[in-house]
Each structure stands twice: as C-alpha cells, then as structure tokens.
Amino acid sequence: MRKRFSDYEETEPPDAARDAIDRMTALMAGNPGDMSPIPLDMEGVPDFNRRVYDVTCAIPPGRTLTYGEVAERIGEPGAAQSVGQALGANPVPIIVPCHRVLAAGGKIGGFSAPGSISTKRKMLAIEADAAGPALPLFGAIS
Secondary structure, three states, rough: OOOOOOOOOOOOOHHHHHHHHHHHHHOOOOOOOOOOOOOOOOOOHHHHHHEEEEEEEEEEEOOOOEHHHHHHHHHOOOHHHHHHHHHHOOOOOOOOOOOHHOOOHHHOOOOOOOHHHHHHHHHHHHHHHHOOOOOOOOOEOO
C-alpha cells in the first residue's frame, strides 16, 4: 500500500469505520454483535442487489435462509441464482450477513469474503452458539 499510495499518510480510521472493524473483529473472535448500526453507502448498488441485501440484513444471527427463500421474499421467485450473484457482489460481507444465506437443502453454498466457506462456516457456528440451543444452525426463519 505504501508503494502504491506513497503520497498518503497513514491515520486512524474514522469512528464509524473503527466501530465496524471492532464489531467484525469481535464476531471472528467468537463474540457476535449487532452489525445493523454500521452505516452503509449503497450508492451505485443495483436495486435488485439492494433488495437482496435488505432481506439478508433481516436474517437474525443464528438463523439462515436459502437463496431461493431470499428470492421469494424480494418478490422474484425463481431468481435464486441471481440472488447468489448479488450476494457474491456484496460490497460489505459480514455487515450485510450474506453468510446467513445457504444453497438449497441446507448446503453451505459459496462465500466471497476472505477464507471462503471455512469463514462462512465459522461465522454461522459462532452465531448459532451465541443464539443458544433453541435456534438450529441451518434453520430457515419464517
């Protein structure tokens, strides 16, 4: 980064960015928290993707939906593949919790964040553990 941006000076991140970093770091350390207070700039994000992200953000920690269920909730039944593509383009994974969306039959599906599906599995397990035994790891919400 220093070679590429040698004219810039390293500084502390703004408070909102520091809060987001702290929340994501806590999740990966096994202490999930609420990501909804993190402000997001979705300018330039296609409307379809925004609708997918809105549904995805409404999935509580410890619960999951399938790509097809997300498609149904945005009023686009049969658009499971497009939902998967939108989640693959998610500009803010973890904050928009695309890890809570699974393939049909509870299969893990893909995950575009660093660590791929092993990171997805880890986050799902942390959230399921924090949610308690009443919530199954791979249980759809209603």
